[in-house]
Amino acid sequence: MELGLFDLPGVRLGMLLMPRGSYRKERLEKEGDGRVYAVFAGRLSIQTCDGARPRRTLVVSPGSPVVLDTPGSYHVTADQHSVGVRGVRCV
DSSP, rough: OOOEEEEEETEEEEEEEOOOTOEEOOOOOOOTTTEEEEESSSSSEEEEOTTTTTTOEEEBBTTTTTEOOOEEEEEEEEOOOEEEEEEOOOO
């Protein structure tokens, strides 16, 4: 679940609440789009889902945010109950 915190031209920031085991899919369509995930509690795993490149796993934990800026598909999974923020840059 995401609760909107604020919307500015080109940027949205929302509070992210994900129970353990929940997931969401992200798709970055073009160069310049971006997502930022930062958690205050819990842990998220982000996997690349494109068949053209090897699957990679990124881990988001408190103190280590992850920035997605490469076009493609991503699968975000909550490894633990997680609370954080999700930022979206739309160009």
